[in-house]
Amino acid sequence: MNDQTAIGPMMARIGADARAAATVLATAPAKVKTHALNAAADAVWDRRAEIIAANKDDLAYGADKGLSPAMMDRLMLDEARIKGIVAGLRSVAGQDDPIGVVTESWDRPNGLHIQRVRTPIGVIGVIYESRPNVTADAGALCLKSGNAVILRGGSESFQSSRAIHACLTAGLQSAGLPSAAIQLVPTRDRAAVTAMLQATDHIDVIVPRGGKGLVGLVQREARVPVFAHLEGICHIYIDADADLEKARRVLVNAKTRRTGICGAAETVLVDAAFHHKHGDILIRDLIAAGVEVRADGILAIAGTTPAAADDFGKEFLDMIIAAKVVDGVDGAIAHIRQFGSNHTDAIITENDATAARFFQQLDSAILMRNASTQFADGGEFGMGAEIGIATGKLHARGPVGAVQLTSFKYLVTGDGTVRP
Template sequence: MAAIVDTAAMIDSAALMNKMGAAAKSAARMLGTASTAQKNAALKAAAAALRAGEQTIVAANAQDMTAGKAKGLTAALLDRLMLDGKRVAAIAQGLEDIAGLPDPVGGVIASWTQPNGLKFERVRTPLGVIGVIYESRPNVTADAGGLCLKAGNACILRGGSESFHSSIAIHACLVEGLLAAGLPAEAIQLVPTTDRAMVGAMLTAATWLDVIVPRGGKSLVARVQSESRVPVFAHLEGNCHVYVEASAEIEMAKRIVLNAKLRRTGVCGAAETLLVERAAIGTHLKPLLTMLLDAGCEVRGDAEAQKVDTRVKPATEADWATEYLDAIIAVRVVDDLDAAIEHISTHGSSHTEAILTQDTAHAADFMNRLDSAILLHNASTQFADGGEFGFGAEIGIATGKMHARGPVGVEQLTTFKYRVHGNGQIRP
């Protein structure tokens, strides 16, 4: 396992990538045949190490928080970065939840017999070695490492400089868990430097990596998708919408909209645009705007929204396509369901959309016609999270259409192979 190096030092990124990649490939061969019990033991031991090391982890995080504030990180980014006892406990619980999930490896997806007597099975198998590039969320170190382990994959994690010390402390607990279960420490590796050259080295490491998962801002994901020579699970941004119809129960709508926008503004499932049906201007628009503004949320609205409350700032065309990741929301009045779907299809990022309505036919139409990865009826967009889906955690949310879509959990971190059983057949 690579030693932690001076974060300011120049490194031979290609040599380091080759060293880590070779070690990961070797570890992946062992993990691919590791028993469910052994993988679960590693996850539980890592969770215990996290709980025992809470003070060390929080102290390491304090270094990152101090540096982040000095660097001028936004409140939303600092919230993503911050760890306390409660959050460390939640990370540990996440690993235990992953241990409690069914093991996908070896599961038979389908089986059939051909007329010639050959018996076919499509069976889940690990992807191999997964590279994860992420920014200011130290919990991703544990989530990604734990999910990859459960799915039988080795992983190489490259966290951001903002969370470097926190990630080192969390990673040490993961390694402790691996060793306690008799698994190789190289199964979960953390890039030991913040040198940006390592990102480029990972993107071109097709010899060692089977897939890359970027988890961060638009610029990071765009770079990965543009430069990677390795397959990518990614989404560019989470421009999520909530559409409120006149039939929506107003108190429920207020609870959901407030939660969708302000529960945590820095997560990719936070609502960025609120659409309100024209027929609901007199009943829903004013209370929703008042609630958001009084809660400290900046509202950028169209002419209709500005008429309702003078505190609403005029929206520009760019606002409809912006992922704020902050206490800002764009508000637009639309004529009907068709107009809402048209707006989302034009400006959305295929991430997560919600409709608030008592009309089940409209809800079904909304879900059928939109092609976003996650669609909700009468629920907050902040449920766009693998843990809330019952996946234990997530390595990220994919909005592409190949292989994985939505929260990427253990099942999505596998591929499949075919096992064919015969009794002497030859092909004529």
């Protein structure tokens, strides 16, 4: 489908159906939503062979497009990853329902009783690339938070997303909820993305999940409000008081566990005092793990590549890391302020005061101590799943889970109370 005259009406229908479904979800009982999610999890597992077969078609499509190894890894599904999808759906199902929760209440001298209560946002639009598991994560979190969702997956993950979406639809039908609560845009045509970004009548917020190109496009062209992060330029600072074995273990994991996710470390900053004490051991560990180290200054040893100016502040999403020596925690803070993206930054240190300074002076959405940046994930935060990591400061920040997909309203009760 590539006729703009056809896509416009199609997206209008999808939007109207989502808005209607949102009114049903807003008052759906928690147990009904839980049933839908568990039924969807059952369907994903029962249909795992179909999902893997569809994913093979996507992998072939991605190979023809020349996707990088890291992007192909993001795209690939096997039985272990499908187990992860099932576990994520069940984890979200098992969480407390956020809708209707009274987050604050107080009484006024005039006799009014005021409550602030969580409510759904309404209709969420999610635009994402490559990772088909986002179909399940986004669908689950939006359903849990009482929102209808319109999913527009990447062209590479089209067949996998369709197979997973069919399982979500089966869950909704099993619970007696409208199928339009979770809709997948049935075309690869980019005109559908443009239509979503302009759909102020039907969509309340857009969540983009993908690379810099996608997120930048959404932020430039959206008329609908956006939750987004532009890039995951994650730093690890190895402090003078770092435990050597912790530093070695965390750094290699942060870079190599999965290079294509937004929580992968892209720059390592080594305190000059640590380097004086321990030499090039961290750089040698990275090289031994197969990482291309783009090193600056005294870290540029045999086996590394000289760092170019633009290697700092770059999201490689590959087995590449930039490396530089800095002068203490203040040098690290200054570097991260200049080159970071306010996503996730970590310090490795045994010094409480230094860690406190790092946490206080930086304003990243996630700051870590003695832990891999690969933990920058809603599932690892106990949210079951996430739609993405928001680096803005309005409404949602950090992992966007079910609670972050809610708004609130005030309930005010009087007793014939009038204002003088």
